[in-house]
Amino acid sequence: MFSLLDNHAKLVKVIAASEGIVGRKKLQKIIYIMKKLGLPFEEKYTFYFYGPYSEELSLRIEEITNLGFVSEVKEKKSNYYQYRYQVTEQGEDFLKHSNTELPLEQSLLQEMKEQSSRFLELVSTMLYFDHLPKPEVEQKIQEVKKKSNYTPEDIKEAWGFIGRLQK
Amino acid sequence: MAYKDEKLHEEKVFKDPVHRYVHVRDQVIWDLIGTKEFQRLRRIKQLGTSFLTFHGAEHSRFNHSLGVYEIVRRILINFEDRPNWNHEERLLCLCAALLHDLGHGPFSHSFEKVFKLDHEDFTRAIILGDTEVNHVLTNVGIEFPQKVADVINKTYHDKLVVSLISSQIDADRMDYLQRDAYFTGVSYGHFDMERILRVMRPVEDQVVIKESGMHAVEDYIMSRYQMYWQVYFHPVTRSAEVILTKILHRVKALYDGGYTFKVEPSPFVSFFEEQVSLGDYIKLDEAVVLYYFQMWADEDDPILSDLAYRFMNRRLFKYAEFNPNLQMNEWMELYQLFRDIDLDPDYYLVVDSSSDLPYDFYRPGEEEERLPIHLLMPNKELRELSRQSDIVEAISGKKRTDHKLYYPKDLIEKLPEDRPEKQKIKKILNKVRL
Known part of the structure; x- marks a missing residue:
């Protein structure tokens, strides 16, 4: 079986299955969380100022938009821009030719999509430190996310969310 | 005197072609350089397969690591007595700068892709594990190795410290751009680093640049832009990388299939089984x-021996520009034709995308994740670079993606002229090329 642009196809599949995603940060965090749940994404993530981030993924997103598989619409918000991603007809056609397998769980994807990118940033940061015991993860969040002002309630909610994802 | 404060009797210097001299006065730094894990970096090339394109590019991670250390050392001299700078972090910064690439392996980009590894995990493992480096760092303080690992991992609480080693204008990039330019011999990659170091200022959680130094930073950004397209993305280097990756894929597939190698590939076994210990890795x-590539060139498996021979003797694949969207059907046709002529397309027909490469352009702020470069304006406000500089703005939003199709032209040419597949393949490739 041939595979052309496997990693691109996985990304297009996620955007198609979620019927569009708004926000680069949200897309970054959703892919990271799915990767941590064991889905076969190969993009390499490192920790940046706002949590786990993949330069490879950023570029891959540019590639699928340049190839016309996904449309990117820049929307102006009060003090920043956000980007809306939607799979195009060409993208649908590309997926038909692709043999890439990605066991996506629709409900899980929807649940992530409905969360704010700020919350997904917290969840992905907690998952980044998942090799540490729980109290140390929380300590780390206070250290590296000082400016985000996450409350104990936010963190509790995030633990609950992670628990549901990992079921 | 505490070990962390110990100084050498006399300053040691390393002659360096980029920075002229690398100065060492701290005993800790001297001891780290002498560890076997750091010395190992002499045997890892900084630019991987680029030496097959630019014959001078034989410099090592050892050279680069010393260079990054030297730049941070100079930045910190400039930071002394400035507001927002905590002198207590000096040794931590120097150690992190020196050790930031410690976990890189040979041709690490390909190895990481094929064997699902991450050199950053190994950097952390060497710093925190039972190693000579760890023993030196532990002598500074029991928590010191963890702090060094956190700075390199960008999870240290003091973001100012992190940004010296890892930001859009950090010591790592400033060294490799100049060093790679020097050793490849290209004329891009040069910028006025001395000027940048003089206008760097520590603020609360990042290093910023005085507005008067903007033009020096523009030069640095342009040099990044040029180096990426002219050196790091060079299509011939990518061809070598493609072959290297396919060798690793093939050898793993053979191992998984129970193939009997003429020379047992013992150092690779834990990589094939994806259970690499720190000892194996180091x-x-x-x-x-390269010893094993030489051996594999004589293996009975025709794919492995051909690919290994190609790498060792620089018989690289040719390439054509490729648009996977417009040329999807051509690709599928080629795939089948390669099968028809018994050339396994999984090894001999490869689309390589720019996102498959270690990539790193300057991106401005907006909704991005990475902290952009900030200018410190005369009124003390911070302003993102591309909003102030027309030159940077002009290249920030440009298309950065590129796909190429790699194939062994020599093997296609060797086919008899009367084989219909040969003409079809050549016709498609000529069309793709246009």
Whole structure:
């Protein structure tokens, strides 16, 4: 079986299955969380100022938009821009030719999509430190996310969310 | 005197072609350089397969690591007594700068892709594990190795410290751009680093640049832009990388299939089985890898021996520009034709995308994740670089993606002229090329 642009196809599949995603940060965090749940994404993530981030993924997103598989619409918000991603007809056609397998769980994807990118940033940061015991993860969040002002309630909610994802 | 404060009797210097001299006065730094894990970096090339394109590009991670250390040392001299700078972090910054690439392996980009590894995990493992580096760092303080690992991992609480080693204008990039330019011999990659170091200022959680130094930073950004397209993305280097990756894929597939190798590939077994210990990882350097490539060129498996021979003797694949969207059907047709002529397309027909490469352009702020470069304006406000500089703005939003199709032209040419597949393949490739 041939595979052309496997990693691109996985990304297009996620955007198609979620019927569009708004926000680069949200897309970054959703892919990271799915990767941590064991889905076969190969993009390499490192920790940046706002949590786990993949330069490879950023570029891959540019590639699928340049190839016309996904449309990117820049929307102006009060003090920043956000980007809306939607799979195009060409993208649908590309997926038909692709043999890439990605066991996506629709409900899980929807649940992530409905969360704010700020919350997904917290969840992905907690998952980044998942090799540490729980109290140390929380300590780390206070250290590296000082400016985000996450409350104990936010963190509790995030633990609950992670628990549901990992079921 | 505490070990962390110990100084050498006399300053040691390393002659360096980029920075002229690398100065060492701290005993801790001197001891780290002498560890076997750091010395190992002499046997890992900084630019991987680029030496097959630019014959001068034989410099090592050892050279680069010393260079990054030297730049941070100079930045910190400039930071002394400035507001927002905590002198207590000096040794931590120097150690992190020196050790930031410690976990790189031979041709690490390909190895990481094929064997699902991450050199950053190994950097952390060497710093925190039972190693000579760890023993030196532990002598500074029991928590010091963890702090060094956190700075390199960008999870240290003091973001100012992190940004010296890892930001859009950090010591790592400033060294490799100049060093790679020097050793490849290209004329891009040069910028006025002395000027940038003089206008760097520590603020609360990042290093910023005085507005008067903007033009020096523009030069640095342009040099990044040029180096990426002219050196790091060079299509011939990518061809070598493609072959290297396919060798690793093939050898793993053979191992998984129970193939009997003429020379047992013992140093690779834990990589094939995806159970690499720190000891296995540290032992594998380029000398070992190239020895096995030489051996594999004589293997009975025709794909492995051909690919290994190609790499060792620079018989690289040719390439054509490729648009996977417009040329999807051509690709599928080529795939089948390669099968028809018994050339396994999984090894001999490869689309390589720019996102498959270690990539790193300057991106401005907006909704992005990475902290952009900030200028410190005369009124003390911070302003993102591309909003102030027309030159940077002009290249920030440009298309950065590129796909190429790699194939062994020599093997296609060797086919008899009367084979219909040959003409069809050539016709498609000529069309793709246009």
